[in-house]
Every structure is written in C-alpha cells, then in structure tokens.
Amino acid sequence: MKKSYAIGVDYGTESGRALLVDISNGAEIATHVTKYPHGVIDERLPVSGRRLEADWALQHPDDYLEVLRQSVPAVVRESGVDPADVIGIGIDFTACTMLPLDSAGQPLCFDPQHRDNPHSWVKLWKHHAAQEEANRINEAAEQRGEAFLARYGGKISSEWMLAKVWQILNEAPELYDQTDQFLEAADWVVSQMTGQIAKNSCTAGYKAIWHKEQGYPSSDFLGSLDPRLADLTSTKLRGAIHPLGTKAGGLTEEMAMSLGLRAGTAVAVANVDAHAAVPAVGVVEPGKLVMAMGTSICHLLLDETEKQVEGMCGVVEDGIIPGYYGYEAGQSAVGDIFAWYVEQGVPAYVEQAAAGIGVHEWLEQQASAYQPGETGLLALDWWNGNRSVLVNADLTGLLIGCTLQTKPEEIYRALLEATAFGTRKIIDAFNDNGVKVNELYACGGLPQRNRLLMQIYADVTGREIKIADSTQTPALGAAMFGAVAAGAAAGGYDNIVDAAEQMARVREETFQPNSAHTAVYDKLYAEYCTLHDYFGRGANPIMKRLKQISEEAAQPSIS
Numbered sequence: 001m002k003k004s005y006a007i008g009v010d011y012g013t014e015s016g017r018a019l020l021v022d023i024s025n026g027a028e029i030a031t032h033v034t035k036y037p038h039g040v041i042d043e044r045l046p047v048s049g050r051r052l053e054a055d056w057a058l059q060h061p062d063d064y065l066e067v068l069r070q071s072v073p074a075v076v077r078e079s080g081v082d083p084a085d086v087i088g089i090g091i092d093f094t095a096c097t098m099l100p101l102d103s104a105g106q107p108l109c110f111d112p113q114h115r116d117n118p119h120s121w122v123k124l125w126k127h128h129a130a131q132e133e134a135n136r137i138n139e140a141a142e143q144r145g146e147a148f149l150a151r152y153g154g155k156i157s158s159e160w161m162l163a164k165v166w167q168i169l170n171e172a173p174e175l176y177d178q179t180d181q182f183l184e185a186a187d188w189v190v191s192q193m194t195g196q197i198a199k200n201s202c203t204a205g206y207k208a209i210w211h212k213e214q215g216y217p218s219s220d221f222l223g224s225l226d227p228r229l230a231d232l233t234s235t236k237l238r239g240a241i242h243p244l245g246t247k248a249g250g251l252t253e254e255m256a257m258s259l260g261l262r263a264g265t266a267v268a269v270a271n272v273d274a275h276a277a278v279p280a281v282g283v284v285e286p287g288k289l290v291m292a293m294g295t296s297i298c299h300l301l302l303d304e305t306e307k308q309v310e311g312m313c314g315v316v317e318d319g320i321i322p323g324y325y326g327y328e329a330g331q332s333a334v335g336d337i338f339a340w341y342v343e344q345g346v347p348a349y350v351e352q353a354a355a356g357i358g359v360h361e362w363l364e365q366q367a368s369a370y371q372p373g374e375t376g377l378l379a380l381d382w383w384n385g386n387r388s389v390l391v392n393a394d395l396t397g398l399l400i401g402c403t404l405q406t407k408p409e410e411i412y413r414a415l416l417e418a419t420a421f422g423t424r425k426i427i428d429a430f431n432d433n434g435v436k437v438n439e440l441y442a443c444g445g446l447p448q449r450n451r452l453l454m455q456i457y458a459d460v461t462g463r464e465i466k467i468a469d470s471t472q473t474p475a476l477g478a479a480m481f482g483a484v485a486a487g488a489a490a491g492g493y494d495n496i497v498d499a500a501e502q503m504a505r506v507r508e509e510t511f512q513p514n515s516a517h518t519a520v521y522d523k524l525y526a527e528y529c530t531l532h533d534y535f536g537r538g539a540n541p542i543m544k545r546l547k548q549i550s551e552e553a554a555q556p557s558i559s
C-alpha cells in the first residue's frame with residue numbers, strides 16, 4: 001500500500017524543528033533542528049544595536065522562515081521520501097508571539113524606516129514589558145464586570161495580545177498607526193506558506209480573548225481602555241478565525257520550491273506548541289493533565305464543562321480537542337531557571353568536574369544523593385514571574401535556607417523542587433474547582449533529559465507520570481493536524497481523534513510516586529504555600545518595589 005507522510009514544524013523559544021512522520025502509525029522518519037540565527041533578542045536590537053529595557057523579549061521573523069528553508073528540505077532529503085507522498089504540513093508555535101504587519105502582510109521590522117523601533121519586531125511570548133497594560137486591563141474588566149475575565153482565571157496576562165498591542169499604542173503610537181494588522185507569528189508563517197492569512201482558533205481563544213460565540217471583548221470595553229482601541233478587533237485584529245485541523249490553504253509554488261515539496265500540499269491552520277502536544281500523547285478525553293515541559297511548562301487539560309479556575313491561563317471551547325473545553329495553565333520559567341543557574345550560578349569547580357558530562361547532568365547526579373527535605377532549602381519558582389495562579393509578571397525568584405555549607409547541587413535540587421511545587425499549585429487549583437486531574441502526562445525536552453526532575457514531580461504531586469514516546473511531541477501533533485488538513489480521502493484523517501488513535505504513543509516506563517517522599521514534600525509544599533501567599537498575595541509587594549528601585553537605578557535609554 002502506498003505510504004503517506006506529514007511534516008510538523010515546531011517553533012520553540014530558541015529554535016524550530018521539522019519532523020517527517022508516517023501517517024499510518026506516527027513513526028518518526030526524520031527530524032532536523034534549526035537554531036534561530038538571532039535567538040531571543042533581549043539585550044540589543046539587530047542592525048542598530050539599540051539597547052532594550054528589562055523584560056523585553058523579541059524575535060526576528062526571518063528566523064522562522066529560515067527554519068522552513070533549512071529544516072523542511074533536510075527532513076525530506078534524509079527520509080528519502082518522495083515529496084509527492086508528503087500530503088500535509090502543520091506548524092505549532094510559542095504564543096502569544098505577535099508582530100505588526102504592513103498592508104502587504106510584511107513585518108514592519110523588515111522596513112528600514114521602522115527597524116530601529118523595538119516595537120516593530122516580533123514580541124516573543126515571554127516579553128513581559130506590558131505588565132502595566134495587563135494590570136490596567138484587569139482593573140477595568142473587573143470594574144465593569146466583563147464576563148470574559150472568568151474564562152481567563154480572573155486575570156489577563158502581560159504575555160497576551162491585547163496587553164502587547166496596547167503597549168505598542170502607548171509607547172509607539174506612530175508605529176501603531178502604521179500597522180495594518182497585528183498577527184500571531186504562527187498565523188504569519190502559515191500566511192507565508194499559503195499566500196493567504198487564515199487565523200487559528202487556538203491562539204485567538206487562549207491569547208487574544210476571542211470566544212467562539214461571543215467573539216472578542218466589545219469595542220465599548222476596548223474604547224474604555226483607550227478610545228484609539230475601540231475599533232481594534234474590526235481593523236488591526238480583523239479576519240475570520242478557523243477551527244484547529246482546518247486546511248489554511250495549499251503551499252504556494254514559490255514556497256514549495258524552497259521547501260522541496262509539491263505546490264498545493266495541504267497546510268493546516270497553526271496551533272500553539274503545548275496544545276498540539278495533547279493529541280500527540282494520545283490524550284483526547286478529560287482527567288489527563290498534559291505537561292509540556294521545556295523552557296517553561298504549559299499544563300493542558302480537557303473537561304466536558306466550562307468552570308472557573310483561579311489563575312488558569314484560559315478555558316476555550318474546542319481549544320485543544322473539538323468537543324471539549326480545553327484548559328490551559330502554566331509556569332513562565334522552568335528549564336529557563338535551571339539554565340540560569342547553570343550559566344550564571346555555578347562555581348568554576350563544578351564546571352571543571354562536569355567537563356565530561358555537562359553541568360546539568362553533573363548537578364542532577366549529585367543532587368540525586370539527597371533525600372527530600374535534606375537540603376533545608378526552599379525556593380519560589382518566579383524567576384520569570386508567575387503565570388498561574390497569581391498571574392503577575394512582577395514577581396521574582398526567592399531562595400531561602402542557605403548556610404555556609406550550602407552546595408551548588410543542593411541549590412539545583414531546590415530549584416527543581418520549586419518548579420514541581422508550582423505545578424502542584426496548578427493541579428490543586430484545577431481539582432479544587434472541579435476540573436479533575438487523575439493522570440499526568442509529560443512531554444517536551446525536560447522529561448527526556450532529567451530523571452531526577454521527573455521523579456521529584458511524581459513525588460511532589462503524588463501521581464504517576466506517563467512520558468511521551470516522541471522527543472518532538474508538539475511537532476508530532478502539528479504533523480497530525482497536517483494529516484487532518486489533508487483529509488482521509490487524500491490519505492490523511494478526517495479528525496484529530498482518529499489521527500491520535502493511529503499516530504500517538506507514550507513510553508512503557510512511567511515515573512511512580514514514592515509515598516515516603518510524598519509525605520515529606522507535603523510538609524515542604526505547605527511551607528511553599530506560605531511563602532507563595534506572603535510574597536504573591538500579601539499586601540506588601542516587596543518584589544515589585546525591588547524591581548522599581550532597580551529600574552530607577554538603571555535609567556534605561558529606550559524612548
């Protein structure tokens with residue numbers, strides 16, 4: 001029987017990767033990673049070298065096209081598959097990662113006239129400089145009793161479209177005026193593949209406060225924030241929004257040539273990275289929490305009903321799997337915290353000792369020798385703010401319990417544990433509000449790299465954790481949506497549930513909680529909750545004040 005293939009392209013924070021899979025069984029035939037040439041732009045703008053303020057995180061849109069140009073031909077070449085047998089392609093992306101476009105659909109930062117303006121570039125999901133706008137949106141929505149707020153856990157995040165758009169309007173009104181459309185980078189890349197914009201319901205629902213029946217927030221509400229925003233959704237956020245699995249179009253001749261595929265190959269509307277991972281681990285029903293664990297963690301869960309959960313990022317009907325309400329929560333930094341410690345925190349002797357195996361691996365080995373609680377350390381995992389349940393990017397990290405005897409591996413262990421406590425907080429919030437979490441599934445880079453981390457998560461949450469078989473789970477999910485966009489008649493699938501049945505897999509080995517460890521972690525978690533509430537909910541916002549003092553002292557030069 002003739003084989004059909006699909007390609008999934010996963011756009012992460014640092015790199016993009018393409019995965020070519022066999023549609024009949026999900027077998028992964030070839031994969032290729034392209035590091036973004038400009039990486040995360042958080043210090044200086046490309047070309048002009050202009051300095052950025054704290055909390056900025058930008059990207060270069062051409063880096064996304066570079067991933068297509070490099071990684072797609074590479075997987076076709078390596079697999080030896082006939083391009084005619086590649087019937088669908090899907091992409092998933094970090095979100096809200098957004099950019100301003102001109103009337104030809106091109107990024108404003110490509111225009112030499114605008115490129116020295118930081119607001120003309122892609123604002124990456126972890127750009128947190130719109131916290132002021134997020135706070136004002138939340139106050140106004142609460143005062144007016146806006147119904148949408150409850151769907152987002154009571155607070156809109158600075159990571160989202162409206163906060164980012166409003167920051168552009170506030171700080172660069174002339175650039176706002178020059179913008180024809182603000183688009184998720186995910187939708188922009190699809191538009192470059194197909195020659196037309198087809199916005200997806202996942203980013204719109206989770207990141208742009210769009211609702212299937214109610215649409216966007218009213219122009220009355222937006223106008224109350226700023227009269228210039230009143231027509232935002234009918235102008236700069238205009239455009240039909242399509243359900244996941246929809247075919248956005250076919251590859252253009254030019255794109256097909258550059259990718260080494262056939263013109264007209266079905267392209268699916270884009271998806272969010274973490275959300276694409278859910279069907280890729282075979283989760284298509286309630287009760288199973290999927291953790292996409294990498295730089296950050298996104299927690300995804302399905303349920304039959306729409307409930308209010310404190311601090312969740314959002315609940316969107318059909319947002320992950322059609323027919324269910326999809327819930328998202330998250331931690332804004334996880335792997336990033338460990339990376340920070342490895343890069344900024346360890347003494348030279350650790351680097352020397354780890355020379356043969358890598359610093360993460362050495363620290364993991366050493367940290368494994370400790371029992372839960374033995375280090376006497378406790379940390380708050382807010383190195384990049386708190387996305388759930390406090391939804392406050394002004395919060396910062398904390399480590400207590402250090403003595404003159406504290407060792408680097410103990411700090412590393414405390415950081416691993418802190419992120420696990422952050423996840424437990426999220427699980428508790430779901431359970432307490434009637435959205436049941438019975439099983440845990442993990443995917444992303446971390447479960448493959450750090451066994452101690454996964455055991456700590458099992459112990460802290462008291463739950464078994466199943467691990468994705470694929471090392472490229474979001475890309476597999478994106479490829480599955482590519483197969484759905486192609487349709488069963490063309491050799492793909494008619495819906496994502498059918499695709500998941502054939503193409504998804506988890507490993508046989510799971511991480512089981514150790515009940516003695518869980519008992520100790522219960523005590524530490526109670527202490528974590530005390531710190532969490534004191535620094536995160538208390539009337540005394542110490543962390544915010546420290547940030548203000550630091551910003552005043554730094555006197556940034558951005559205009």
Ligand SMILES: Nc1ncnc2c1ncn2[C@@H]1O[C@H](COP(=O)(O)OP(=O)(O)O)[C@@H](O)[C@H]1O
Pocket residue numbers: 012013014015293294295296334335336337338339340360361444445446449450453
């Ligand atoms: N052995 C390790 N233990 C813990 N964290 C690690 C280890 N190796 C890499 N990391 C962290 O994993 C993160 C990258 O995760 P990955 O899933 O590959 O990327 P992304 O989130 O961009 O998709 C980085 O933040 C890195 O610091």
Ligand SMILES: O=C(CO)[C@H](O)[C@H](O)COP(=O)(O)O
Pocket residue numbers: 012013014093094095096125272273274293294295296297298328330
């Ligand atoms: O908010 C998101 C999804 O909703 C981001 O896409 C996500 O947190 C980025 O993830 P990572 O870089 O860890 O893959």
